[in-house]
Amino acid sequence: MNIRHAIKELKELNAQDSNQRLKLHSPDGSVETLLCEINGLLEQKQQQAIAYEAKERDLRKQIANISHDLRTPLTSIIGYTQLLRDDRVTAEEKMEYVDIIESKAQTLQTLITSFYDLSRLEANELDFQLEPVSLHTILCNVLVAFYQDITGKGIEMELDLEENLPPVIADRNAVTRIFTNLFQNAFRHGRSRIRVSQKMTDHRIVTAVENDTDEIAPEDMEHIFDRFFTSDRMRTGQNTGLGLTIVKKLVEGLGGQITAGLEEDRFCIHITWVNLLKG
Known part of the structure; x- marks a missing residue:
């Protein structure tokens, strides 16, 4: 093939947007090298x-x-707002509708906050305020906030928490958000049991949150930290698929490591905290 033929064939390939390649047979070594390039x-x-x-x-x-x-929440808000204008609705029903509207508005606010936080994390615009923090204290505070909801749903809590752990160098608000998102995920998708452990392993602190579930398939695991990922069996009007994505970015931003595993019907998140306060 000479240069003229190569140019003609290249124009045809570009015009067709083809995945074919130029033929390499040429007696001229330099031409063949050019064709390879x-x-x-x-x-x-x-x-x-x-x-x-x-x-x-994507x-x-x-x-x-x-x-x-x-x-989803906007539709509910509009619907119940219209019902409030109905003269046939009793005062008691109106108060019930107002409560529903408030709940849906809070859901909407949470969604928008998640979108905003993720955009800041991906743009590296979130400045961590690093200081020595007690993972045990923060974890217990978040557990207390969720305890009534979890037990009210009939879910059994199993705790294995080592108390005398060294502080870690981290951002207090980021750690609180990490634990909050993990428990929200376990609460929404857990069936009957949530197990939380936190202990020292190989000079590092490992936090694990495990829940039983029938909503995650093995093929979902490679996407579990992807933005907006939710299994079809997990998608509800209140699940953005951003919770674990934000957790992963926060953990890694603080220098930690995070993994997810699925064994039979048990889903578990492991976080390894490496920036321990020395001394």
Whole structure:
């Protein structure tokens, strides 16, 4: 193949947006080398196009998920607001509707806050205020806040918490958010038991939150920390799929490590805290 034929074939490939490559048979070694380089560029172009299309699909899916999650509480708010105008509705019913509207508005606020927080994390705009903090104290405070809801749902709590742990260098608000998101996830999707442990392992503190569930499949695990990921069996009007994504970004931003595992019907998150206060 000479240069003229190569140019003609290259124009045809570009016009067709084809995944074919230029033929490499040429008696001229320098021409064949050039054709190899061009084929490499064609391969790179195709991979970039594939990656772009994947990002476009992901963006469309994310927009659809955001729209769904925002629309659900908004629809309820609009519906109950219209009912309040009905003269046939009793005063007692109106108070009930107001409570529902307030609850849905709080859900909406939580969703919007999650979207905003994730955008700040991904843009590295969140400044951590690092200080020595007690993981045990923060964990217990968050547990107390969730305890009534968890036990009221009939879920059994199992605790295995080591008390005399050294402080870690972390952001207090970030750690509180991490534990809050973990318990929200376990509470929403747990069936009958939640197990929480926190102890020293190999000179590091490991926090584990485990719950039994029938809503997660093995094939879901590789996406469990992805933005907006929710298994079809997990999606509700109040689940954005951002909770664990935010947890992962906060943990890694604080220098920690996080993993997720699924064994039979037991889903578990492990967080390893490495920045312990020495001395």
